[in-house]
Amino acid sequence: MRENLHRFFRAARGAGVRVSPAESIDAMRAVAQVGFADRDILRDTFLLTLAKTQDEKRSLGECFDLFFSQPEPQQENAEQSKTDDNSESGANPSADEHGDAAGGAASENVGPLAQMLLSQDRAAISTAIANASGAASLPDIRYFTQRGIFQTRILDAMGIQRLRDDIDEQTTRNPALAERLQEALNGLRGTVRDTVSQALLLYGREETENLRNEILRNAPLARIEPRQVEQMRTLIRQIARRLRERYSKPRKRQRRGHLDVRRTLRRNAAWGGVPFLTAWKRKHRDRPKIVALCDVSGSVARVSDFFLLLIHSLHEVVDDVRSFAFSGHLIEVSDILESKSPEEAMKEIMSKVGFGSSDYGNSFADFEHNWMSAITPQTTVIVLGDARSNNLDPRADILRRIGERSKRLVWLNPEGRMVWGFGDSEMPRYATFCTVVRQCATARQLERAVSDIVATYQ
Amino acid sequence: MADTRPTASIEAVESGLAAQGYIASRQIATAVYLSQQIEKPILVEGPAGVGKTELAKAIAAWRGLKMIRLQCYEGLDEAKALYEWKYAKQLLYTQILKDKLGEVLGGAQTLAAALDQLHTFGDVFFSKEFVEPRPLLQALEQPAGCVLLIDEIDKSDAEFESLLLEILSDFQVTIPELGTVSAVAPPTVILTSNSERDLGDALKRRCLHLHIGFPEQKLEERIVESRVPGISQTLRKQMVGFIHEIRSLDLKKLPSVSEAIDWARVLVLLQASELDTEIVKDTLNVLLKYEADIEAATPQISSFIAKASRQGVFS
Numbered sequence: 001m002r003e004n005l006h007r008f009f010r011a012a013r014g015a016g017v018r019v020s021p022a023e024s025i026d027a028m029r030a031v032a033q034v035g036f037a038d039r040d041i042l043r044d045t046f047l048l049t050l051a052k053t054q055d056e057k058r059s060l061g062e063c064f065d066l067f068f069s070q071p072e073p074q075q076e077n078a079e080q081s082k083t084d085d086n087s088e089s090g091a092n093p094s095a096d097e098h099g100d101a102a103g104g105a106a107s108e109n110v111g112p113l114a115q116m117l118l119s120q121d122r123a124a125i126s127t128a129i130a131n132a133s134g135a136a137s138l139p140d141i142r143y144f145t146q147r148g149i150f151q152t153r154i155l156d157a158m159g160i161q162r163l164r165d166d167i168d169e170q171t172t173r174n175p176a177l178a179e180r181l182q183e184a185l186n187g188l189r190g191t192v193r194d195t196v197s198q199a200l201l202l203y204g205r206e207e208t209e210n211l212r213n214e215i216l217r218n219a220p221l222a223r224i225e226p227r228q229v230e231q232m233r234t235l236i237r238q239i240a241r242r243l244r245e246r247y248s249k250p251r252k253r254q255r256r257g258h259l260d261v262r263r264t265l266r267r268n269a270a271w272g273g274v275p276f277l278t279a280w281k282r283k284h285r286d287r288p289k290i291v292a293l294c295d296v297s298g299s300v301a302r303v304s305d306f307f308l309l310l311i312h313s314l315h316e317v318v319d320d321v322r323s324f325a326f327s328g329h330l331i332e333v334s335d336i337l338e339s340k341s342p343e344e345a346m347k348e349i350m351s352k353v354g355f356g357s358s359d360y361g362n363s364f365a366d367f368e369h370n371w372m373s374a375i376t377p378q379t380t381v382i383v384l385g386d387a388r389s390n391n392l393d394p395r396a397d398i399l400r401r402i403g404e405r406s407k408r409l410v411w412l413n414p415e416g417r418m419v420w421g422f423g424d425s426e427m428p429r430y431a432t433f434c435t436v437v438r439q440c441a442t443a444r445q446l447e448r449a450v451s452d453i454v455a456t457y458q
Numbered sequence: 459m460a461d462t463r464p465t466a467s468i469e470a471v472e473s474g475l476a477a478q479g480y481i482a483s484r485q486i487a488t489a490v491y492l493s494q495q496i497e498k499p500i501l502v503e504g505p506a507g508v509g510k511t512e513l514a515k516a517i518a519a520w521r522g523l524k525m526i527r528l529q530c531y532e533g534l535d536e537a538k539a540l541y542e543w544k545y546a547k548q549l550l551y552t553q554i555l556k557d558k559l560g561e562v563l564g565g566a567q568t569l570a571a572a573l574d575q576l577h578t579f580g581d582v583f584f585s586k587e588f589v590e591p592r593p594l595l596q597a598l599e600q601p602a603g604c605v606l607l608i609d610e611i612d613k614s615d616a617e618f619e620s621l622l623l624e625i626l627s628d629f630q631v632t633i634p635e636l637g638t639v640s641a642v643a644p645p646t647v648i649l650t651s652n653s654e655r656d657l658g659d660a661l662k663r664r665c666l667h668l669h670i671g672f673p674e675q676k677l678e679e680r681i682v683e684s685r686v687p688g689i690s691q692t693l694r695k696q697m698v699g700f701i702h703e704i705r706s707l708d709l710k711k712l713p714s715v716s717e718a719i720d721w722a723r724v725l726v727l728l729q730a731s732e733l734d735t736e737i738v739k740d741t742l743n744v745l746l747k748y749e750a751d752i753e754a755a756t757p758q759i760s761s762f763i764a765k766a767s768r769q770g771v772f773s
């Protein structure tokens with residue numbers, strides 16, 4: 001049973017529940033107390049000891065149901081060893097004897113697998129599959145691409161080679177038997193395929209997701225396919241959660257060692273100024289204030305979409321975000337993003353300012369005219385755009401003034417550095433007034449850029 | 459026989475808590491049973507007002523133990539949670555010592571002799587007598603054990619969590635001047651959290667994690683029945699059904715069990731025999747705590763009442 005528990009812990013890790021050795025020990029101790037008799041209580045026990053968040057509880061519950069819906073191999077192993085004994089020491093000789101006695105019956109010279117299939121002993125077959133899965137270390141399966149190889153391994157371990165030989169041999173001698181065997185083999189393949197799929201579901205879910213996310217993270221945001229947009233949104237939400245966890249630590253930090261003389265004296269007035277209670281100076285850290293200017297024209301639009309989604313899901317970390325969108329002219333979009341779902345918000349923004357040819361000069365002039373006061377010395381200004389201004393006046397002087405007013409001015413450009421400055425790109429001219437300029441085309445770069453911006457306030 | 463024992467004990471926990479007026483789901487009972495058996499604290503999470511704090515009180519009352527409560531807030535530190543020195547008494551002690559210095563040193567002639575005398579003299583300046591025990595230390599010193607409730611741990615600072623780790627895993631605390639104080643009898647520790655911030659993994663690892671959500675309809679009816687005995691059966695069914703309908707709305711603060719109990723009390727006080735639109739409208743402020751929520755729920759009242767009454771007929 002201990003072996004089974006370990007396999008379950010492994011499956012739980014596959015389902016994305018972090019199970020540390022200490023937790024598995026706790027779970028074992030708890031299981032020793034409640035026993036295996038009542039499955040519901042067992043389930044509750046695992047949920048209490050292993051899962052530590054609501055999400056984990058849900059996935060662990062699913063994992064539990066999946067895991068215990070399949071027959072328990074441990075028990076069967078015991079049976080298996082018995083049947084093994086039977087088939088080796090008992091069944092085979094008896095079959096041989098039987099064959100001898102019958103004087104060359106049809107099933108005379110077939111291998112153990114063929115015999116098993118012919119006898120249609122379901123229990124024995126599933127036992128054999130479970131055993132072969134163990135031999136092929138099926139619990140190590142991680143990726144869906146490994147399905148084929150594990151199926152082959154399991155079938156090999158079950159002795160499919162011998163079965164094929166048998167079929168070849170019997171086609172000439174006894175076609176009817178060969179046909180039956182062939183059919184049984186097809187059935188067996190199906191069963192093994194299902195077993196492997198289930199194992200993949202149990203042990204490989206997280207890895208598969210990780211692989212997919214890894215690919216997605218490095219894909220250029222501007223060129224992802226429509227069907228991936230939803231996945232990308234989920235990924236962006238994960239990134240936001242990670243950033244929140246990392247940066248939403250309390251903002252007050254005790255600075256032991258610096259006595260706050262005024263507060264100490266005041267607090268100890270009752271003891272005639274004898275300092276019984278000491279007060280220490282605290283250092284306050286600012287939360288980031290962000291003003292984001294996003295180009296929503298053409299190919300930059302999608303990157304802006306994801307960027308705005310990320311910035312606006314950082315409520316706990318970021319104090320104050322004001323977002324502006326522009327192509328030909330500039331409008332504030334903070335309210336739209338706060339009140340609507342991401343899809344609707346983006347649609348509305350696009351209908352208001354999108355699809356024009358971009359005019360950076362005019363948009364900066366709009367910003368300076370209406371919202372320059374939004375920038376304080378604590379503000380980080382982020383401009384997201386390709387700086388392609390269709391040969392119109394870039395108005396870099398406004399960008400300089402924005403840079404002077406703010407704490408930092410960060411420019412994120414979805415284009416590669418190689419093409420900055422070519423064609424109508426004004427990037428080199430703008431870059432001189434920016435604190436940081438970085439390329440930002442993939443989710444990974446986006447995460448790093450935002451993470452750096454938030455980190456400067458820590 | 460060994461298989462039936464834990465099930466029976468879990469049921470015993472359930473009925474024991476029920477005797478104190480706390481109707482526990484089987485998962486809660488299992489958690490309480492396990493925490494007793496493998497001596498682990500329980501971390502209870504869930505929305506406000508589902509009876510997290512009540513659970514600790516019920517356990518204490520059921521086992522006849524003292525309950526020690528530590529309410530967490532931002533800025534809580536070890537001086538308020540663990541122990542503090544009695545500064546004033548220590549100061550007095552040094553004054554007395556100064557007066558008696560002549561006797562203590564016993565007329566030693568040289569400085570070296572005086573120092574020798576001082577070393578042989580027992581130092582009580584940092585001793586148990588001058589320690590003022592705060593809730594955590596008190597909990598360890600209870601000879602019969604106790605229920606230690608660390609309430610709303612998510613409100614405290616992250617540093618405070620680290621302070622708790624020692625007491626949670628080994629039931630002991632370390633006072634630098636005195637050494638390690640171990641529990642006389644391991645207390646039953648309950649931590650509650652409203653998930654205002656994510657707790658550290660180190661803390662979570664040391665606890666059984668119990669999530670109490672809104673109860674199912676049947677369970678909630680039993681809870682109301684045990685807390686507000688005067689309420690008639692039809693009204694109880696109706697009001698619980700109504701609350702369940704309200705919870706399906708997208709509100710700022712969903713009504714939880716404590717609101718349900720309050721509302722039941724109000725309805726009994728107003729001598730309502732069944733729900734109607736008027737009485738619900740008048741008492742909705744007991745259930746919902748935000749003006750916007752009340753506005754959102756008001757148009758739905760009559761349809762919810764109809765639904766709730768229909769459910770009552772079938773069940």
